[in-house]
């Protein structure tokens with residue numbers, strides 16, 4: 001089977017050097033093993049991800065010298081699929097409706113209550129066993145029920161640092177994650193898992209900031225009966241001398257560098273793709 005890689009930006013702002021590194025790394029790893037290379041636009045947040053930002057994002061990637069397979073999947077065209085998938089979990093009793101606002105959650109627990117890897121307070125289960133009233137609701141995964149469906153521990157293959165490793169996934173650290181948001185009929189975790197599977201992605205190459213999210217992705221893959229890609233979480237990008245780039249350098253928009261006269265070849269060289 002031909003390997004499939006994807007770069008999956010969320011164009012809620014302009015792409016920066018950190019994105020360029022991730023995109024170039026995906027393309028290089030795909031080329032090295034004769035794989036296909038896709039771009040997927042993760043624009044479920046349709047208010048922040050405007051058409052203009054999506055167009056700029058593709059333009060920046062073209063300018064960098066990247067080429068990919070068409071058509072580009074835009075997640076904003078897939079909401080019905082995400083909802084239908086969440087409904088299949090609902091039919092199995094694995095999700096519940098939740099009306100809590102962020103401040104409801106804060107009020108229900110103390111300030112020192114446990115947090116998920118993103119720093120959000122772990123959901124205290126307020127709506128898990130109560131009928132919700134009128135008004136908008138989110139669909140949350142009932143993590144206890146979901147974990148009870150597993151026949152054994154979850155793992156993933158990780159190639160991010162050194163030799164390939166098998167990492168054990170502990171999805172419980174995420175608690176009852178939101179699968180369908182109140183205001184958006186999807187969530188990052190649900191959409192990414194469904195689309196990686198639909199597009200036949202075999203290699204997920206992305207930033208280290210998403211390492212912890214892989215545990216919940218593995219759980220969702222297991223619930224939907226989907227096979228897991230190999231994961232490669234890359235660390236901070238390095239400049240050509242192998243020094244760590246500062247946070248501000250990493251987040252410099254490509255458009256700004258381009259306007260300042262930097263060429264795509266210079267950027268590729270600076271990021272170690274010369």
Ligand code: GLU
Nearest residue numbers: 008009010042192206210
């Ligand atoms: N869209 C996500 C982001 O830009 C990345 C998703 C992924 O690579 O899994 O942070």
